[in-house]
Structures are given as C-alpha cells and as structure tokens.
Amino acid sequence: MYYICFMDRLITHIRKTINLDDSEAAIVSSYFEYETVKKKKHLVEEGQTVHKQYYILKGCLRIYTLNTKGNEQTLQFGIENWWIADYLGFLGQTPSNYFIQAVENSEVISIDKNSLDELLSQLPKLEKYFRLTFQKSLGAAQMRIKYLFTMTAEESYHHFNKNFPEFVQRVPQYMLATYLDFTPEFMSKIRAGKA
Amino acid sequence: MYYICFMDRLITHIRKTINLDDSEAAIVSSYFEYETVKKKKHLVEEGQTVHKQYYILKGCLRIYTLNTKGNEQTLQFGIENWWIADYLGFLGQTPSNYFIQAVENSEVISIDKNSLDELLSQLPKLEKYFRLTFQKSLGAAQMRIKYLFTMTAEESYHHFNKNFPEFVQRVPQYMLATYLDFTPEFMSKIRAGKA
DNA sequence: CGAAAATTTGACATGACTCAACTGGAGTGG
DNA sequence: CCACTCCAGTTGAGTCATGTCAAATTTTCG
Numbered sequence: 001m002y003y004i005c006f007m008d009r010l011i012t013h014i015r016k017t018i019n020l021d022d023s024e025a026a027i028v029s030s031y032f033e034y035e036t037v038k039k040k041k042h043l044v045e046e047g048q049t050v051h052k053q054y055y056i057l058k059g060c061l062r063i064y065t066l067n068t069k070g071n072e073q074t075l076q077f078g079i080e081n082w083w084i085a086d087y088l089g090f091l092g093q094t095p096s097n098y099f100i101q102a103v104e105n106s107e108v109i110s111i112d113k114n115s116l117d118e119l120l121s122q123l124p125k126l127e128k129y130f131r132l133t134f135q136k137s138l139g140a141a142q143m144r145i146k147y148l149f150t151m152t153a154e155e156s157y158h159h160f161n162k163n164f165p166e167f168v169q170r171v172p173q174y175m176l177a178t179y180l181d182f183t184p185e186f187m188s189k190i191r192a193g194k195a
Numbered sequence: 196m197y198y199i200c201f202m203d204r205l206i207t208h209i210r211k212t213i214n215l216d217d218s219e220a221a222i223v224s225s226y227f228e229y230e231t232v233k234k235k236k237h238l239v240e241e242g243q244t245v246h247k248q249y250y251i252l253k254g255c256l257r258i259y260t261l262n263t264k265g266n267e268q269t270l271q272f273g274i275e276n277w278w279i280a281d282y283l284g285f286l287g288q289t290p291s292n293y294f295i296q297a298v299e300n301s302e303v304i305s306i307d308k309n310s311l312d313e314l315l316s317q318l319p320k321l322e323k324y325f326r327l328t329f330q331k332s333l334g335a336a337q338m339r340i341k342y343l344f345t346m347t348a349e350e351s352y353h354h355f356n357k358n359f360p361e362f363v364q365r366v367p368q369y370m371l372a373t374y375l376d377f378t379p380e381f382m383s384k385i386r387a388g389k390a
Numbered sequence: 391c392g393a394a395a396a397t398t399t400g401a402c403a404t405g406a407c408t409c410a411a412c413t414g415g416a417g418t419g420g
Numbered sequence: 421c422c423a424c425t426c427c428a429g430t431t432g433a434g435t436c437a438t439g440t441c442a443a444a445t446t447t448t449c450g
Contacts, residue, residue, distance in 0.1 A: 063337075067345040075340050088334030091327075097341060120323070127322035128315070132286075134329035139283030141336035142258075145270050146292065148343055149376060150262040153406070174428065181344060186406060188430050348438070369396065381438060383398050 006034050010055050010109060013081055017129045024123060031119045032109040037061070037102040043110075044086065044100040049093060052110040053085040054078075059106025060170050063098045064178065074179040076144075077103065077167055083133060103171055153182040157190050201229050205250050205304060208276055212324045219318060226314040227304040232256075232297040238305075239281065239295040246288060247305040248280040249273075254301025255365050258293045259373065269374040271339075272298065272362055278328060298366055348377040352385050 007029040014020055020028070032055075037043055043054060046065065054061070056078050063084055064074045075098065078084040089096045090113055111119070120126055151159060157180060161168055168176065173191075174184035202224040209215055215223065227250075232238055238249060241260065249256070251273050258279055259269040270293065273279040284291045285308055306314070315321055346354060352375060356363055363371065368386075369379035 065341050065345060068347075068350075073341070073344040075337060075344075086334075087330055087337060091330060091334060097338065124319065124323070127326050128319070131322050131326035131329060134326060134333050135282055135286060138329050138333045138336060139281075139286060141333060141340070142270060142282060143292065144340060145336070145343070146260050146268070148340070149268040149270075150260060152263075155263075172428070183407060184429070185408080185431085189406095192430075367396070378439060379397075380399085380440080384438095387398075 006057055006107070006109065007032060009057050009081060013055075014126070014129050017132055018125055020125075024125075027123055028119065028126070031115045032111050035108050035110055037106050037108065039102050039105050042099055042101050043108070044096050044098070046096055046099050048096045049089075050112070051086060051090040051093065051096065052112050053083055053087075053090060053116065054100070054108045054110050056080055056082050056084065057107040057109060059108075060103040060167075061100060061106055061108070062103050062171075062175070062179075063100050065098050072175075072178045073181070074175060077171060077179065079166065079170070083137070087134075103175065148181060153180065153186060154190050156180045156182075157187065201252055201302065201304065202227060204252050204276060208250075209321070209324050212327055213320055215320075219320075222318055223314065223321070226310045227306050230303050230305055232301050232303065234297050234300050237294055237296050238303070239291050239293070241291055241294050243291045244284075244288060245307070246281060246285040246291065247307045248278055248282075248285060248311065249295070249303040249305050251275055251277050251279065252302040252304060254303075255298040255362075256295060256301055256303070257298050257366075257370070257374075258295050260293050267370075267373045268376070269370060272366060272374065274361065274365070278332070282329075298370065343376060348375065348381060349385050351375040351377075352382065 007025075010032070011020065011025045011028065014028070035043070037059075043061070044051075058080060060077060060079050061084050062074050062077045063086070064072045067073055076084065084100060086096045086098050086100070088094070089098075093113060120130070147156065147159065160176070160180060171179075173187055177184045177187040180187075202220075205227070206215065206220045206223065209223070230238070232254075238256070239246075253275060255272060255274050256279050257269050257272045258281065259267045262268055271279065279295060281291050281293050281295070283289070284293075288308060315325070342351065342354065355371070355375060366374075368382055372379045372382040375382075
C-alpha cells in the first residue's frame with residue numbers, strides 16, 4: 001500500500017500524543033487523501049464550500065483573505081507537520097472565508113468533515129489528538145492577536161525575524177508584509193532603516 | 196450536594212454535544228470549583244502561573260494584555276456559557292501572557308490542568324466535547340484576525356454593533372475600543388459622526 | 391451630594407499608506 | 421545562452437487615518 005508511505009509523517013505526529021498500533025494506523029491512513037499543489041496554486045478559494053483540513057507533509061502554505069481594497073492579508077503560514085484549514089467553514093460546512101494557497105510546491109494530506117466524523121467514531125482515541133492540536137492552535141491564535149495588537153510595524157518585523165527565521169527564508173517579503181499587517185513598501189523602508 | 200446546582204449549566208452545555216448519564220455528570224461536577232469575581236477584579240494576572248480554564252455561568256469577563264505604552268488591549272470577551280483561558284499558558288504551565296478580568300460581577304467554574312487531565316482520562320468521552328469546543332473557538336479566532344485585518348476603525352465599530360449588540364450594552368465603550376483596536380477618543384468621534 | 395470614572399471635543403502630531411517611477415534578478419522561449 | 425519580460429523589491433513625495441494630549445462635560449455610584 002503506497003499511501004502508507006506518505007501517511008508516515010502524520011502517524012508519527014499522532015503517536016507523539018497517543019498510542020496507535022499498526023492496525024489503527026492503517027485505519028487512520030485509509031481516511032486521508034494525498035494531494036500536491038504547485039507554488040501559487042490554490043487548494044481552497046474564498047466562497048467554496050468543499051472543506052477539508054490539511055496536514056502539510058512538505059512545503060509551505062498560507063491562508064489569506066482579501067480586504068476591502070482587494071489586498072491580500074495572510075492569517076497564517078503553515079509548514080511541515082502543521083494543520084491548516086478554515087475551521088469555521090469546515091465545522092459549519094459553509095462557504096470558505098479564506099483562500100488557502102501554496103507558497104512553495106507542496107504535498108498535503110486532507111480529510112473532509114464526513115470522513116473525519118467517521119474516523120473519530122471508529123477510533124475515538126483520536127479525539128484526544130485533535131483536542132490537543134486545536135487547543136495548541138487556539139493558544140497560538142491568541143498570541144497572534146496579542147502580537148498584532150501590541151507591536152508597531154517595526155517591532156513586528158524584528159520579532160518575526162528573530163522568532164521565525166525559517167519562514168523569513170521561505171516566504172517572499174511582500175507576503176510576509178501581508179502577515180505582519182503593513183505594506184511591502186513600508187517593509188522595504190524598515191529593512192533599509194528608513195522607517 | 197449544592198455544587199450540582201451551579202454545575203447544571205455546564206452539564207447542559209456538554210449534553211448538547213455528547214450524552215452524559217447522571218453518574219457521569221456527577222463525576223464532571225466533582226472536578227470543578229465555583230468562584231465569584233466582582234466587577235473589575237482579576238481572575239488571572241499577567242505573569243501568574245496557576246492556570247485554569249474558566250466556564251462562565253453568569254456575567255461577563257475579558258482577557259486582555261498591555262501594549263508597550265501600557266494601554267490595555269482586549270483579546271476576547273466572554274459571557275454566559277463561554278470558555279475563557281490563556282490556552283498556551285494552560286497547556287505549558289507557563290506564566291500567563293494575559294489578564295483575565297470581570298467586566299461585570301460574575302460567576303465562573305474553573306478547572307486546572309491536572310484536574311482536566313484526570314477528568315479526561317476518567318471520562319474519555321469528554322474529549323469530543325472539548326475537541327469541538329476548541330475547534331469552534333479556533334474558527335472564531337480566525338475570524339477575529341480576519342476582521343482586525345480587513346476593516347477600518349469605523350467599519351469595525353459598525354460591524355460589532357450590528358453583530359454583537361449584547362456586548363455593546365454590557366461593555367463600557369472605552370473597553371470596546373481596546374477590543375476593536377482604536378482609542379476611546381476616536382470611538383467617540385466615530386459615534387458623533389466626526390471621524 | 392460629591393468624587394471618581396467615562397465620554398466628548400478640539401488642536402495638533404505622526405506612523406503608515408498611496409502612487410508612481412526605478413532597479414535588479416529570475417525565468418522563459420527562441 | 422542570450423534577450424526579454426515580469427515580478428519582487430526599493431525609493432521618494434505627498435497624504436490620510438488615527439493617535440496624543442489636555443480640557444470640558446456627563447454619568448455613575450457610594
């Protein structure tokens with residue numbers, strides 16, 4: 001079974017939280033689909049109602065939205081072993097509020113709501129893995145809001161550089177600007193020390 | 196047992212998601228503590244390391260932080276039947292990143308990490324309740340970030356008024372300003388139509 | 391009733407944005 | 421492997437949304 005191969009990463013990740021024997025791991029595997037996305041391509045477009053949660057095997061994705069002026073605003077970046085999704089859309093099966101796009105050529109595995117519900121009723125011990133994953137993500141989202149609030153543009157930039165150097169290398173600057181909530185031009189001025 | 200009384204709300208809330216018989220409900224009840232907080236008093240101060248998750252029975256609370264200038268910034272408000280916590284601090288048992296304060300005289304029930312862990316191992320079916328609760332909160336946090344990004348001060352104000360009228364009535368305006376990310380003075384000008 | 395807290399108002403200051411022009415490097419096709 | 425294009429990044433001038441500060445006014449509540 002080839003899919004076992006690319007499922008390994010997720011199984012390993014789950015096993016950091018709960019025990020899974022091989023037959024259970026096989027069940028988990030059977031519920032996921034493998035997808036590749038080329039750089040710049042979208043996995044989800046705003047307004048779509050087919051929702052999946054994506055687990056990133058390789059590459060880098062982002063979730064973003066457009067503001068009233070039509071500019072992109074990045075809510076979150078994700079890399080290897082991160083989950084990414086429109087959680088409200090997923091739960092309510094409502095149109096997506098966001099775009100999900102590949103920043104680099106990427107590989108993901110995905111699961112839709114029905115499949116996740118089935119999987120969880122077949123293997124209830126997985127609830128704990130997802131509970132902890134979401135709890136952690138929720139904590140991260142709180143910090144994200146805190147940082148958006150408390151730092152000036154320049155502080156945000158330096159803070160991000162210091163704390164997430166992997167992303168700085170992998171994400172183009174104009175895109176990082178849409179995450180830190182200022183314009184690419186302004187970012188350029190910060191970098192030049194002319195802000 | 197008196198505590199059964201104020202635990203009712205949470206039990207009812209949990210039963211919207213999963214089934215609980217009376218003996219299970221009693222187990223849940225036994226893990227929570229009842230607390231009251233007077234308006235303006237803090238349940239948690241920044242830097243503290245005793246962490247609990249709070250379920251609001253009555254009243255209104257908020258979680259906030261201070262920016263570099265010492266001004267308050269409100270991350271989230273919570274009312275009856277909402278959970279409120281510093282989730283990252285809770286999970287990691289690290290010093291709190293935030294203050295949790297009563298906006299009105301309030302009643303909450305609380306649980307610390309050890310108790311929650313015990314409760315969940317004794318009653319694993321609760322994992323699903325918390326998984327769904329956190330998943331929903333995570334979705335809400337995503338929307339929160341989207342709104343902070345995409346709206347001007349004036350749009351934020353009107354949007355909040357329209358969508359959360361209960362809060363507008365219960366929360367002082369200067370505090371709402373710290374949630375919507377502008378100054379009380381500017382809020383006043385928006386209201387006067389002079390923005 | 392009085393004090394403290396919340397809200398309003400106005401004058402002025404400023405951080406970040408807009409727009410347009412320019413530079414340099416990375417792909418692409420011939 | 422060169423030439424061309426296109427996209428990312430830079431720079432500067434002018435502008436605007438929102439902040440700051442201080443004072444006046446209104447509301448709340450002990």
